[in-house]
Amino acid sequence: MVEIEAEYQDRQDPVEMFMSLDSWPSSPVDDGDPSPSPAETCLVGFVIANVVGLRYYEGTISGREMVGVVRDDLNPHDGNAIKVLNMRSVQVGYIERSAAAVLSPLIDGHLITVEGIVPKPPGKGSRFKIPCQIHIFARAEEFARVKLAIGMGGLDLISENNASFTLSEAMAVKEKKSILVEKSVDEIFKLLDLKVSNKGVSEALEPPKDMIKSELFSHQKEGLGWLVSRENSCELPPFWEEKNGVYVNELTNYQTDSRPEPLRGGIFADDMGLGKTLTLLSLIAFDKWAHAVHSSGNIDDDDKEEEESIAFRGKMTKKGRGSRKTVSSGKKRKAEDLNANKTGKRPAFDKLSSLEPKTTLIVCPPSVFSAWITQLEEHTRKGIFKVYMYYGERTKDAKELQKHDIVLTTYSTLASEESWDKSPIKKIEWRRVILDEAHVIKNVNTLQSRVVTNLNAKRRWAVTGTPVQNNSFDLFSLVAFLKFEPLSMKTLWNSLIQRPLAQGEEKGISRLQVLMSAISLRRTKDKGLVGLPSKSIETYYVNLREEERKVYDQMEEEARNIVKVYISDETVVRNYSTVLSILVRLRQICTDLALCPADLRALFPASQIEDVKNNPTLLQKLLSVLQDGEDFDCPICISPPTDIIITCCAHIFCESCILKTLKRTKPCCPMCRHPLSESDLFKAPPESSQTTSTESSSSSLSSKVAALLKLLTASRDVNPSSKSVIFSQFRKMLLLLEEPLKEAGFKVIRLDGSMNAKRRAQVIKDFGVPAPEGPTILLASLKASNCGINLTAASTVYLLEPWWNPAVEEQAMDRVHRIGQKEDVKIVRLIARDTIEERILQLQENKRVLARKAFGRRGQKDQREISRDDLTALMNL
Structure with a gap:
């Protein structure tokens, strides 16, 4: 992909954003704790x-x-x-x-x-x-x-x-x-629950065959019916009712003579791998077809003249001759008969005047960009959609964008234009905005969350298979994007949803369920909707060798003492990076001692800040270990850090973020307020030194790698052509694995976050080549592969380490277990026995309970991302 032009890049200033957040203390004596949750x-x-x-x-x-x-x-x-x-x-x-x-x-x-x-x-x-x-x-x-x-x-x-x-x-x-x-649900919400349960499933709709060439599964047709009905709803939004000609909000008692606008859009939260992209393309096609039929029975002349494969415009344009299509089927059936609104007041779509917007904006992460292009090519008729790729070199003319049916862009591209008033994206009222992988905006304070919420659109869709990743507050950013009043106001969300939910009150849980039932659709693969092959998950416990066990036990005991002090002193937040480094080092030992060099194992947080500052070499090595994993974001820009810097107080930032911060405010660390100057900032060693270390340590196999080789060999003996994906969150681990796997006779290919989109696409294509010509093992970075790619060529997944957040793991698994998979899928989690890894599994289960609660039956108390109780459990205190 072409990189964003420099003139756009300069417009994004996350440092200015960070300075306005609650997490930035007002004085040096402040301990940095944000407002209480x-x-x-x-x-x-x-x-x-x-x-x-x-x-x-x-x-x-x-x-x-x-x-x-x-x-x-x-x-x-x-x-x-x-x-x-x-x-x-x-x-x-x-x-x-x-x-x-x-x-x-x-x-x-x-x-x-x-x-x-x-x-x-x-x-x-x-x-x-x-x-x-x-x-x-x-x-x-x-x-x-x-x-x-x-x-x-x-x-x-x-x-x-x-x-x-x-x-x-x-x-x-x-x-x-x-x-x-009486500890029971309000009568209001009992009635609302009853209304929701009586609604039933939306009527299934067929997309126009002249536009969508693929056959939809039954659940996709029902999903299309739900999307169309939501976009054309005339119903009052949730929690509103009419009383004697006055409209009253049952949550806040706000009253108005004007009928509240229907909420047109919602959260499309089908499980990963159930074909949400095709369903959304069918929505765009149905909407275009319905209005073309309603006005004339044919697609506009402008569309007839289109002769590109999908009419892609922008830097990556590839022209080809496509057939000229019209929607002849529109003459045979009336859209009014397909899905008339149940109120009988209007059909399933509004009249589209010449002044109405017609363009859909799709926003997605860069890793999903090529997947949308592929889906358009696979599922839509040639020339039927005009698509503009607003990425890299791009137009500044809003009228040019409005000529297209679909504008495809990325979150980072929009964020780069946040302070640019002349951005064509801001000038347009979009027919609909679709946020793909919408959990990207779960932190409402980030720049990309703010910029998509400010978009002007008739209809809004948040699309994600994992709407809740950490806690129920993840949903607030989606509700804010949907502009669902009054819960899009943070104080009211806290009062009516977050606080009662966090404190285990039935009312908060009930309200959240009513809201989600009204504005979201979620179906899971365990319902057998698409007849997918089965998916089994097994945990394979590994016993550490004597040497590994000795090092691990020593490290854990010392680490436990340090964390105990932080907890008792209530200084965990200020020592975030130190706690993180403790947890990372313990997890690395569980996988392979080579990930955590001996001299670094000796560096313990017991040493004071001054001691660490006097040993920049150890600081640099600590950074090289931390940045090898995928555990953290820069706390200023809330994104994976680039050109990573570690401070003398052991906090980690992007180089550009921390340098700007030091220039714009008193020179101190944004996390702990320790005085800083540029001489207190350290970089990791060059990449080459990491490679040398990897090569020198690859001769001795860890307990976990030995167990993995045993499992892979047994699987190959049963079926030599079967393919496996091995996920790790440590990039260095992927390099360590290559040599022993090749020595064991496996054909190996690697996919990690250092590769650009074009290189990733080529790796996935190569992995799809059948054995024996093609590779049988893909070594994949967990985060680089957790969304937007199709790995159905494999039937077995190995997870080398447990991830804090089960949603990230599930996204990675579902790259394999999705539509197109022909074989039963087996997931194997390798867990080091009697270690922190077993406790992480329990933390994951707590988060799963929360995710089920938002969309299912009532559950237990809310869980924060990593609370004091979580840390106590992880360290076995």
């Missing part, structure tokens, strides 16, 4: 303060209504300003200055979070101000400090032991009351 906080009480300035803002409040309470620290007139938004994110006014002066320092110091509700409808004399209950949440250990600060500031805190506490209108209080009576 809903899982960690409890209700301290509430204060009553006026919302002022009502006449200057357009936002209105009906009364007994939740509102957003948001710090406005850039306000030029008042550094303590707190603005108030209604549930449509329209500003209503500001919290009066006297109250804001007390609350703002507590918010800025990450001691509290606040939520607001207006308890009474505004009266006739409420043109200038209106009372608001501001509910204050904090960690239990901060209650005394927070109460003291509020009392000294002159505010009257109404807490649980106050008789007026029962007057609170907040869900947090009401739900607390209801728990004392």
Whole structure:
């Protein structure tokens, strides 16, 4: 792929973004902890303060209504300003200055979070101000400090032991009351659950044969029916109802005379390998066909004249002669008969006027880019779609893009144009935006998450087989992208979903289920939808050799003592990289001692920062080990780091990110606030030294490699032509494996993150060549292969190490177990017995419970990504 032009690259500035995040402490003495999460906080009480300035803002409040309470620290007139938004994110006014002066320092110091509700409808004399209950949440250990600060500031805190506490209108209080009576779901949500369960499955639709040449499976036709019905829905969004001509939101009590706009789009979350891409292409085709038929019965003349294979435009254009197609079948059937809206008010599509947008924007990671091109070529008729690849060298003309049916681009390309006002992507109102692998935006604070959320579109689709990877907050970024009000407002998501869910309340779980049932579709392969061959997963336990066991036990014991100190001192966050290096080294020993050199094993975090700083050679070796894995992102740009730097305090960044940070603020580490200068930044040794180390250590096989060779040889004896994929998250491990596998007579090929898209595509193509001419083993980096590629040539998968997040492993497995697979698939996980690897398996199961909970039945308490409890369990404390 062609790299993005320099003029675009310069527009992305993640450092500026990072400086505005809550995770950036306001002073050197701050320990760097971000604002408390809903899982960690409890209700301290509430204060009553006026919302002022009502006449200057357009936002209105009906009364007994939740509102957003948001710090406005850039306000030029008042550094303590707190603005108030209604549930449509329209500003209503500001919290009066006297109250804001007390609350703002507590918010800025990450001691509290606040939520607001207006308890009474505004009266006739409420043109200038209106009372608001501001509910204050904090960690239990901060209650005394927070109460003291509020009392000294002159505010009257109404807490649980106050008789007026029962007057609170907040869900947090009401739900607390209801728990004392009966721990059951609100009647509202019982009714909503009943509505959802009675809806049934969408009517199956056939895509137009003149456009889509592939036959869809039954579940894909039903999926197409659901996508079309969602795009053309006339129903009220979830949690809205009409009462006497007024529309009321049942969550926030917001009222309006205007009918809320239907939510056109949603989360398409079918399991990986069930053919979501073909279903989406069928949606675009059906929409184009339906409107062509509705207007004239034929496709537009512009489309008839198209004579390219798929009319790809952009840097990688390949022209060819395609047939000129029309949709003759449109004359034979009416779209109204296919899927009329159940309300009977309109057909399954809107009239498309000449002014309506017709172009679909598809955003995907670079690894999936070529997969979309392949799918277009395989499944659509020649010349039927005009496709523009907005990547590399690209047009600056929005009108040029609007001539096409599909514009295909990447998240990084859009992020590079975030600060470019003349970006043609920003000028267009898209007919629909499709985010493929939408879990990429799970962190709502990242640049790429912000840029796709700001796109202007009639319809929005978040497409991912793993919508929940770490915790339920992953879903918030998707809801924010869909612009589903009011839950697209972070404070309301926290109040209504995140906090009750994290604290195990039935109501939060029920609301999440109602929301997901209404706006998402998820089918899994275990339902036998496509008749895929079976997939079995077995765990193969490996006993470490005496030498390995001795080193591992010694390392773990010392590491356990260090982590115990961090936990007791509550300094885990500040020592993130040190904790990470401990965990990585333990895991590397489980796989192969050669991954963790002897002199590095001797470097333990017991040494102080000054000791490490005086030994840059060891720092560089530590970095070479850490960057060999796939465990971390640069904390500034939230992306895999490039030109990696390690600081004297053992934190890791992209070189460009940390250099810009040092220039733009006081010269200290963004993670721990340790003073830094450019002389305190270290790079890893050159790549060549790693290769030399690999070659010299490849003669002695680790216990795990020996076990792997035994399994591969036994499999070859049964079927010499069978193919296997071996996944590892350590790039150096892939290199270590090549020589012993070749010596054992296997034909080996490698796929890792260092390869560009063209090279990866060639590797996958070569792997598809049948044995004995083609290779039988693919050595693959876990993250480089976890999405967007098809490895159905293999029937066996070996996972050399467990990954923190089971979703990443499952994505990698499903590159093999997907549509097109003809053989039963066997997954083998190699786990070192009595080590941290066994504990990681339990951590994975906790995350699986959460993922099932969002789309299935009610489950247990929410799990944070790696909590203090997780770390305690991992270190066997």
